[in-house]
Amino acid sequence: MQSLTALGGAVGALLKARKETLAAAESSAGGLINASLVAVPGASAFYLGGLIIYTHAGREALLGLGKEDMKGIRSASEPFAQLMARRIRAKLDATWALAETGASGPSGNRYGDAPGHACIAVSGPFEAVVTLETGSDAREANMWAFAQRALDLLQDCLRKS
DSSP: OOOHHHHHHHHHHHHHHHTOOEEEEESTTTTHHHHHHHTSTTGGGTEEEEEEOOSHHHHHHHHOOOTTTTTTOOSSSHHHHHHHHHHHHHHHTOSEEEEEEEEOSSSOOTTSOOTTEEEEEEESSSOEEEEEEOOOOOHHHHHHHHHHHHHHHHHHHHHHO
């Protein structure tokens, strides 16, 4: 397992060099995405803040997403990841936002997704959304895999914009 600083370092360097900002909202990665960003020396130059959204109550109170916003959207899906990214980006007026939602394990979620399922979205000058299926029920390993894939996706988007 790599260090948090190594995980967030490349994205942090790109954002600092470009003088752009980032906000993050995550769920099943449990804070590893945000921790890896804060671990980068000089993070205050690019990191505006982030959230761990783990329940309906958290989603409503912290992102302001009510039943009407969620109409036709379920958690742990690409549309929800995209909605989270767009909402946290708007709330913090960030150049970029990164969002993750899924099922870390050891069991799946109530929507029928297997453990190791994550949906990740980037909102910004370039947008992308992906689904990751690790095929594993190892909770912590999945959390690290989700964080790594999320930061890789963001790095890809930064390079394309």
